Amino acid sequence: MAANDYRAYLRNHIDMEEAPARAPHTGSTHRALIFGTLAVMALLQVASSVAILLHLTGYLREVDLASPQQSPNEEMHSETLIGDQMNSSTKDKTKKVxxxxxxxxxxxxxxxxxxxxxxxxxxxxxxxxxxxxxxxxxxxxxxxxxxxxxxxxxxxxxxxxxxxxxxxxxxxxxxxxxxxxxxxxxxxxxxxxxxxxxxxxxxxxxxxxxxxxxxxxxxxxxxxxxxxxxxxxxxxxxxxxxxxxxxxxxx
Structure with missing residues (x-):
């Protein structure tokens, strides 16, 4: 009987010593999760602000996916050809007058x-x-x-x-x-x-x-x-x- 009581006493004493060690571990885990969540939210906020700024300054433009886009060189080449054709037609017309x-x-x-x-x-x-x-x-x-x-x-x-x-x-x-x-x-x-x-x-x-x-x-x-x-x-x-x-x- 006395032996059983002693074992119980030792078990309770060991549990009381281990309890403070587990508590700090659980608290630090919660803090890490909170900091991680805040960091992700901050990054999302920054990304959102940058996207709005780019849109307002005109760097982001709507793209028409239904039609292929021309490169600047292709657009310039087309305008040059049209201009040359108009000038040629005007010159030919002037020669005939x-x-x-x-x-x-x-x-x-x-x-x-x-x-x-x-x-x-x-x-x-x-x-x-x-x-x-x-x-x-x-x-x-x-x-x-x-x-x-x-x-x-x-x-x-x-x-x-x-x-x-x-x-x-x-x-x-x-x-x-x-x-x-x-x-x-x-x-x-x-x-x-x-x-x-x-x-x-x-x-x-x-x-x-x-x-x-x-x-x-x-x-x-x-x-x-x-x-x-x-x-x-x-x-x-x-x-x-x-x-x-x-x-x-x-x-």
Whole structure:
């Protein structure tokens, strides 16, 4: 009986000594789980914040999975091809547009005067000055019928030093006239545009006056247009100052 009591006493004493050792082990396990959970939650919070920031700044974009995406090089190549094709079409279209731009022929060849007006001779020998149009007898000849814009600019000048004779320019009248001559020639030429005036020159050693005009008109095949001026002896021979031309704007 006494032996059994002693064994029980020893067993209880051993259990009491082991109990404090097990308690700390259980508490540290709970703390590790709590810290691990908090760490995972913190990482998720950081990842979520980064994702929102990237989305707001535009780094994350919606992707259309239904259609394949082109690389930047492919997109640039496509845009280049489209641009080249458009430029090529524009250049081809421009080459086909009937047009003429003729500078004054130098030295100036004064034609016979009719009613105080002289027809101007132009430089129509250069191929680049005429596109699908002809030039003959100081006239531009239409090859493709349609609506055209016709223009002309003439400059007059008087340089006393280079003049062989004195000319009274105090009340001189200068005029520019654009004529339309129909291909049938069944009726007299009509005046498409007219500009005239008496400039108030200061009677200096050098005087200059320019006139420029233009208008749209319907021209048929083989119709002709030409320019006449008054006081042609005062025409400025500079090719960039005095010129005549037209271009087709529609059918």
């Amino acid at each position: 009937p047009s003429a731009h003729l500078p004054i022929k130098t030295p100036i060849d004064l034609l016979p005067n009719e009613n105080g007006l002289t027809q101007i001779a132009w430089d129509g020998m250069k191929a680049e000055n005429l596109k699908r149009m002809k030039y003959k007898d100081n006239r531009i000849i239409v090859d493709s019928p349609g609506y055209y814009y016709v223009y002309a600019k003439t400059c007059f000048r008087y340089h006393e030093i280079h003049s062989s004779e004195k000319v009274n320019i105090s009340n001189i009248e200068l005029g520019q006239y654009i004529y339309h001559e129909k291909h049938s020639r069944s009726e007299p030429p009509t005046v498409l545009a007219k500009s005239s005036g008496t400039p108030e020159w200061n009677i200096k050693k050098y005087n200059k006056y320019c006139m420029e005009q233009g208008r749209g008109v319907r021209l048929e095949k083989d119709d002709r247009i030409y320019v006449k001026v008054s006081n042609a002896q005062l025409l400025d021979p500079a090719v960039e100052e005095t010129y005549f031309g037209c271009f087709k704007i529609s059918k």
